[in-house]
Each structure stands twice: as C-alpha cells, then as structure tokens.
Amino acid sequence: MAGIEPIADLVIHGGEVVTSAARFPASIAIRNGKIAAIGAPETMPPAAETLDATGLAILPGGIDVHVHFRDPGYTHKEDWASGTTAAAFGGVTTVFDMPNTIPTVATPEILAAKHAIAAEKAYVDYGLYAVLGEESLAHVEALAEGGVIGFKLYMGNTFGRIPSPDTGAMLELFERVAPTGLRVSLHAETNSIMERRERRLREAGRNDPLAHVESRPAVVAVEAVERAATLAEWTGARIHILHISSKEELRPLAEAKARGVDITGETGPHYLMLSTDDYERFKGVIRVNPPVREANCQEPLWQALKDGTIDMIATDHAPHTPEEKTRPVIWNCDCGFPGVEMQMPLMLTAVAEGRLDLCDYVRLSSEAPAKSFGLYPQKGAIIPGADADLAIFDLGQKWAIDDAEIHSLSRISPWDGRKVQGRLKHTLVRGAFVVRDETLVGSRGHGRSVHAIQHMPTPEPRNADKTMAAVTAKRS
Numbered sequence: 001m002a003g004i005e006p007i008a009d010l011v012i013h014g015g016e017v018v019t020s021a022a023r024f025p026a027s028i029a030i031r032n033g034k035i036a037a038i039g040a041p042e043t044m045p046p047a048a049e050t051l052d053a054t055g056l057a058i059l060p061g062g063i064d065v066h067v068h069f070r071d072p073g074y075t076h077k078e079d080w081a082s083g084t085t086a087a088a089f090g091g092v093t094t095v096f097d098m099p100n101t102i103p104t105v106a107t108p109e110i111l112a113a114k115h116a117i118a119a120e121k122a123y124v125d126y127g128l129y130a131v132l133g134e135e136s137l138a139h140v141e142a143l144a145e146g147g148v149i150g151f152k153l154y155m156g157n158t159f160g161r162i163p164s165p166d167t168g169a170m171l172e173l174f175e176r177v178a179p180t181g182l183r184v185s186l187h188a189e190t191n192s193i194m195e196r197r198e199r200r201l202r203e204a205g206r207n208d209p210l211a212h213v214e215s216r217p218a219v220v221a222v223e224a225v226e227r228a229a230t231l232a233e234w235t236g237a238r239i240h241i242l243h244i245s246s247k248e249e250l251r252p253l254a255e256a257k258a259r260g261v262d263i264t265g266e267t268g269p270h271y272l273m274l275s276t277d278d279y280e281r282f283k284g285v286i287r288v289n290p291p292v293r294e295a296n297c298q299e300p301l302w303q304a305l306k307d308g309t310i311d312m313i314a315t316d317h318a319p320h321t322p323e324e325k326t327r328p329v330i331w332n333c334d335c336g337f338p339g340v341e342m343q344m345p346l347m348l349t350a351v352a353e354g355r356l357d358l359c360d361y362v363r364l365s366s367e368a369p370a371k372s373f374g375l376y377p378q379k380g381a382i383i384p385g386a387d388a389d390l391a392i393f394d395l396g397q398k399w400a401i402d403d404a405e406i407h408s409l410s411r412i413s414p415w416d417g418r419k420v421q422g423r424l425k426h427t428l429v430r431g432a433f434v435v436r437d438e439t440l441v442g443s444r445g446h447g448r449s450v451h452a453i454q455h456m457p458t459p460e461p462r463n464a465d466k467t468m469a470a471v472t473a474k475r476s
C-alpha cells in the first residue's frame with residue numbers, strides 16, 4: 001500500500017467473523033473506533049495497521065450486565081482497574097456495575113462520584129446501576145438524568161445488606177421508574193422466606209455448606225419472579241431477572257413473556273455447570289446468592305437459553321478475598337466469586353462440546369444484552385457503523401483455569417483447575433486494543449459510560465391514573 005493514504009486505522013485479516021446469524025471468513029476494517037467495512041480482503045481500504053487473525057474467531061465483545069467491581073468501598077476485593085482488566089482478558093468489552101458499593105448508589109451525587117472513579121480507571125466500557133429502594137424513591141428521575149444503565153432492586157438480602165423494599169414500596173418504585181423507560185434488574189429472592197429459614201437453620205445448629213442452599217430453596221426465587229412480573233405488568237415497568245438459578249423460575253418467566261410483560265432474564269455459568277454435588281469440595285467458595293442448585297436444574301436452564309426463555313448470559317462477578325471465602329461457618333462466608341474473566345472460555349467450551357451453537361452464544365453474550373438495555377446496534381453487533389468492540393479467540397486452544405493467574409483481585413473461585421477450550425488472544429474496545437497477544441496494552445481511563453448512547457424504546461407506563469403520585473394529588 002506504499003504511497004496510498006491509509007483510510008482505515010486497522011484492518012483485521014484472516015479471521016472467521018461470528019455473528020448471531022452466521023459465521024464466515026472476512027476481513028474487518030476499523031476507523032475512528034467503528035467498524036467501517038466487512039468483506040473480502042481485497043475489498044478492504046488501505047490501513048495504518050493490520051492484524052493477522054488467521055485461525056481465530058472474531059466475536060462481538062461480551063456484554064456482562066451483572067458485575068460487582070466494589071469501587072468505591074471495598075477496593076481490597078476489586079476496583080475499577082482490576083475489574084475491567086479482568087473483563088478485557090475475558091473478551092468482555094462492556095460491563096454493568098451493581099450499586100452495592102459504599103455508599104450505595106442512591107442519589108445523583110453518589111452516582112456522579114462513582115462515574116468519576118470509573119471514568120478514571122476503566123479499561124473497558126461500562127454502565128452504572130442505581131439502587132431502587134426507599135432511599136432512592138425521591139431521586140429516580142435525577143438518577144436517570146445522571147446517567148444510569150438501569151436500576152437494581154434487591155427483593156432479598158445479599159452482600160452489602162441493602163434493605164429490601166416491601167411489596168407496597170416496590171409498586172410505588174415501579175410506578176416511578178416506568179415513565180423513564182429504563183429497565184429494573186431484580187435480585188429476585190423473597191427476603192421473608194429466606195431470613196426465616198436461615199434463622200431456623202442456625203438455631204438447629206446447621207453451619208455446613210449445604211445449609212445455605214436449604215435456607216434459599218427455589219420457591220424463594222419463584223415467588224419473587226412471579227410477584228415482580230405482576231407489578232411490572234401493572235405498571236409497565238421493564239424488568240430483568242438477574243441470576244436465574246432454578247428450573248422452577250422458568251415457568252413464571254415464560255408466562256410473563258407470554259402475557260406481553262417486558263421482562264428479560266439472565267443465568268450464569270455457575271448455574272449451568274456446578275451443582276449441589278460441588279459443595280463438599282468447594283465449601284464457602286461456592287457460596288453465592290441465589291445458590292447453585294441441584295444438578296437437575298442444569299438441563300432446563302440450557303434448554304431455556306436455546307429457546308429464548310432466558311435471554312442472556314451474565315456472571316454476577318462477585319469478588320471477595322480468600323479469607324472472606326473460607327471461614328469455617330458457612331453463614332460467615334461472603335457470597336459470590338469472580339466470573340467476568342471466565343465466562344466466555346467456559347461457555348465456548350460448552351459450544352465446543354456441542355451443548356450450544358456458537359451463533360446462539362453470540363446472541364446470549366452480546367446481542368441480547370445490548371438489545372435489552374438499549375445499546376444495540378452500536379454495541380452487540382459486528383456490522384458497519386457499530387463500535388469495534390471485538391473479542392478474538394482461538395477456539396481450538398485447550399487450557400486450564402488457574403485462579404492464581406486471573407486478573408481480578410479475588411483469586412479464589414470454583415473454576416480453579418477447570419479445563420476449558422477457547423483462549424482469548426485480543427480484545428478491542430472501540431477499535432483500540434485493550435488486550436493484544438494475551439497482554440494488557442490498553443489504557444486506564446479508555447472505558448466510557450454507555451448511558452450516553454442508550455436508547456430504550458418509548459416508555460409504556462400502565463395504570464398511570466392509579467399511581468401513588470396520581471391518587472395523592474387528587475382532592476375530593
């Protein structure tokens with residue numbers, strides 16, 4: 001190309017492009033952070049730089065709508081730099097961070113402070129959740145204006161012990177959110193059931209790992225999904241069911257979808273690949289909310305991913321230190337474990353084993369999250385005009401996960417030692433390499449909040465004449 005002015009910043013040759021619809025050999029030209037062209041090598045414009053991706057698969061970067069990066073407040077567990085580095089090494093180019101940091105993201109001021117921290121440290125793009133509870137009721141509109149990707153409502157207690165709004169408060173909160181059009185992501189576990197059972201189990205002297213599962217049987221989640229769907233249907237609020245763990249939750253989810261409720265759902269690799277058989281071995285390390293369940297939940301969850309009842313894969317990346325995960329009494333072990341870096345290799349292994357189609361996986365890891373949260377097609381697609389957010393994998397390479405080598409600060413997980421197939425080689429975020437040849441080359445602060453590009457469909461509030469605001473404004 002000597003003497004010809006480069007038009008593209010980068011052209012990637014030789015790879016196999018994978019979309020939700022097809023996989024095909026093609027070159028990709030990138031300019032100003034966007035995909036400029038996809039096609040035969042000879043049709044590509046002259047480029048400042050080229051990458052040889054021969055033998056590699058080019059996937060849209062993963063969009064993990066559920067991570068806990070702990071910053072501010074618990075930076076001994078994770079911070080925005082370590083968390084987004086882990087994401088980049090996992091092929092994940094956008095993350096949505098949960099609001100159970102300190103202080104809880106409940107006001108526009110706290111949100112702005114968190115935005116500043118993330119903007120300074122992030123290597124990949126991100127969205128921030130605000131909490132939806134009594135403490136944020138008066139701030140819903142201001143939080144929406146302050147730039148959130150959605151709201152998080154804790155129907156049950158988990159790490160951080162954020163108070164759970166009762167059903168009356170939930171209805172009012174949904175009424176408040178519905179006109180914003182933003183999605184409410186739900187930790188759908190009913191607090192009163194599990195708190196009572198935990199108390200009884202403790203009184204009975206049960207401190208063993210399986211007591212955790214027995215304190216939160218699937219009915220805890222089923223009851224919550226059903227109730228949330230009822231309130232969403234009444235108010236028109238859009239909802240998302242986080243970490244679907246059981247086969248039993250699929251019925252209320254599918255029924256709500258059939259009734260036309262705008263409801264989406266996610267599950268994670270731990271619910272698909274681990275079971276109650278693993279508690280003896282991992283003890284507190286496997287403790288997570290909701291719990292990893294009986295092995296007979298796995299197949300229905302896989303089926304739900306294939307048939308679209310569950311919309312997406314997310315990790316609930318929940319880092320804690322080894323000391324916090326290995327206390328002798330199960331109730332004292334912090335809940336959750338890292339996952340943002342392992343999700344794509346774990347799921348690509350399932351693809352290699354024939355459990356899931358590769359194109360379906362792209363839908364679950366990237367396209368559906370982008371569509372559900374209003375980022376599509378700027379995110380979640382390999383098409384001209386989209387952000388060049390790419391995860392480039394060697395789908396044939398076999399390796400074993402080693403907790404000592406992961407990039408999260410939390411180097412303790414139930415994935416340690418697990419054999420996987422599919423190794424991340426390069427990650428690009430808006431056309432810039434963040435990981436190149438398995439090495440971090442990105443810059444701190446490259447990541448941007450995606451709220452600015454978010455376009456949710458027009459809000460469709462229902463029963464607006466009966467909301468708390470409407471009826472208390474009436475005069476007799």
Ligand code: DOR
Nearest residue numbers: 158159288289318335336
């Ligand atoms: O196990 C969990 N850990 N589940 C959650 O819902 C929260 C998370 C955390 O923040 O540690």
Ligand code: ZN
Nearest residue numbers: 066068098316
């Ligand atoms: Zn979570």
